[in-house]
Amino acid sequence: MTGDRCTCTLGIPEVVDFGGTGTGSNDVETTIHSSDLLLLRNLQQFGWCPIRIPTEQIGHPPPTQQKILQMFRDYRRKNDSGQHIDQACTSFSNDVKYVSAESGSKEGTVEPKESLEIELSSCIPTDTETSAFPSLLPDQYRQEPSHDDKNNIIIKTWCQAMSWIAHQVCIRLDIPPDTFLSYHSTKPSTSSSSSLDLMRVFHYYAVSVPSVNDVDNDRERLILGSSPHTDWGSLTIVWQDHVGGLQTYCRTCQSWIPVPPPSCDTASEHAWNVIVHVGDMASLVLDASQITSSFRSTKSNGAQSDCCTEPTANESILDCPVKSEIICSFWPSPKHRVVSSPSHERVSLVYFAYPPVNATLDGIHSALHNWQPSHRSSCLPLDEYYLLQDQSSHSDNNDDDKTLSAAEMLTAIWNLPIQDIVRLKWKQVYRGGSNDVDENSKSTSNEESQGQR
Numbered sequence: 036m037t038g039d040r041c042t043c044t045l046g047i048p049e050v051v052d053f054g055g056t057g058t059g060s061n062d063v064e065t066t067i068h069s070s071d072l073l074l075l076r077n078l079q080q081f082g083w084c085p086i087r088i089p090t091e092q093i094g095h096p097p098p099t100q101q102k103i104l105q106m107f108r109d110y111r112r113k114n115d116s117g118q119h120i121d122q123a124c125t126s127f128s129n130d131v132k133y134v135s136a137e138s139g140s141k142e143g144t145v146e147p148k149e150s151l152e153i154e155l156s157s158c159i160p161t162d163t164e165t166s167a168f169p170s171l172l173p174d175q176y177r178q179e180p181s182h183d184d185k186n187n188i189i190i191k192t193w194c195q196a197m198s199w200i201a202h203q204v205c206i207r208l209d210i211p212p213d214t215f216l217s218y219h220s221t222k223p224s225t226s227s228s229s230s231l232d233l234m235r236v237f238h239y240y241a242v243s244v245p246s247v248n249d250v251d252n253d254r255e256r257l258i259l260g261s262s263p264h265t266d267w268g269s270l271t272i273v274w275q276d277h278v279g280g281l282q283t284y285c286r287t288c289q290s291w292i293p294v295p296p297p298s299c300d301t302a303s304e305h306a307w308n309v310i311v312h313v314g315d316m317a318s319l320v321l322d323a324s325q326i327t328s329s330f331r332s333t334k335s336n337g338a339q340s341d342c343c344t345e346p347t348a349n350e351s352i353l354d355c356p357v358k359s360e361i362i363c364s365f366w367p368s369p370k371h372r373v374v375s376s377p378s379h380e381r382v383s384l385v386y387f388a389y390p391p392v393n394a395t396l397d398g399i400h401s402a403l404h405n406w407q408p409s410h411r412s413s414c415l416p417l418d419e420y421y422l423l424q425d426q427s428s429h430s431d432n433n434d435d436d437k438t439l440s441a442a443e444m445l446t447a448i449w450n451l452p453i454q455d456i457v458r459l460k461w462k463q464v465y466r467g468g469s470n471d472v473d474e475n476s477k478s479t480s481n482e483e484s485q486g487q488r
């Protein structure tokens with residue numbers, strides 16, 4: 036099944052315009068208030084929503100394909116000239132990491148792309164720099180910066196812009212931003228250094244489809260730049276160029292639906308056209324079915340519930356498992372993938388936002404207790420959440436290791452600090468090489484890794 040138009044009645048979500056002037060199709064939906072409702076409706080119905088933000092709100096023009104491709108050329112030129120012989124992973128500065136091939140599935144299929152990666156904590160202006168967003172460029176950089184400095188500043192500016200957009204989504208929906216996000220744009224110094232948020236700049240190669248033999252004639256051959264997955268965190272903000280290739284899975288009509296790329300007209304410097312994806316953590320804490328409440332009800336009254344009693348010191352949390360295999364969430368976590376084009380290279384920016392490092396899913400669930408997103412919810416099997424899947428490659432699996440079911444995994448992570456959950460996931464997706472994952476860094480330093488979601 037390819038990216039055909041969805042045949043069910045759901046269609047695709049309408050663009051939400053943060054500028055309030057609308058896309059021209061329906062003026063009723065274009066006031067600020069109704070655009071917030073549309074955003075909420077889209078996240079409830081689809082788990083994702085296209086958003087247009089006028090450039091003047093962000094203060095910096097959106098990326099262009101040309102600019103991003105130039106960055107990768109700059110990196111390669113520098114690398115070829117041997118300047119980074121000892122730091123194969125470091126790009127324009129110590130903050131920006133280059134990641135080459137990635138293996139995106141358990142089977143180890145290599146995804147034809149490269150990326151540059153930066154953590155939000157590296158993007159916050161220090162006290163000596165300007166802290167006023169969106170005037171991000173420190174004075175020192177206004178004098179003739181080097182090529183690398185320019186790339187470095189631009190990437191940081193994009194990262195801040197994407198972080199700001201995630202923050203705006205929460206504000207517009209009245210979600211306390213410090214439940215879903217670790218960073219307030221109004222308080223740049225607050226706990227930024229311990230944020231897990233990161234942005235990746237992707238370059239997907241144009242890959243031609245191998246010739247189809249007779250046996251496979253009726254099956255379409257797709258090259259996946261990013262294999263199907265859900266994102267682990269709270270919110271993901273994606274900017275894609277006009278080539279497109281991002282697709283989301285419609286669980287109703289069971290087919291892949293293209294996420295429309297901005298047309299060449301709208302891909303102008305006047306607006307940022309992005310997509311917000313609900314991440315697994317956000318979806319799980321917005322549990323409408325109350326399956327995750329069984330932990331708290333046993334904790335608060337210590338009584339036997341239909342789950343079990345709170346584990347004693349000698350029992351593991353796994354003695355108190357989630358029984359259900361299905362969750363009904365106010366916001367579904369959308370499964371998505373990227374299909375490589377046979378003829379056009381594609382670029383994107385992907386910003387992965389996580390809750391505060393020391394928060395727990397349980398704590399966020401409680402904090403959002405009074406946040407009523409209305410009553411619509413979608414039910415999906417727990418094993419649809421990649422956060423709850425064991426993403427270790429088959430060859431990494433020791434036969435003695437018991438693989439946890441998705442329900443057991445949810446039980447196991449429910450009260451863990453977010454940073455521990457994410458560390459666990461990095462370990463699962465780390466591929467190959469003799470070096471251990473550097474737990475202080477979100478990057479692996481060898482040739483083949485799997486992307487953070």
Ligand SMILES: O=C(O)CCC(=O)C(=O)O
Binds near residue numbers: 372
């Ligand atoms: O490049 C894109 O458009 C999306 C990639 C993605 O979904 C991811 O890296 O998690």
Ligand SMILES: [Fe+2]
Binds near residue numbers: 264
């Ligand atoms: Fe993703």
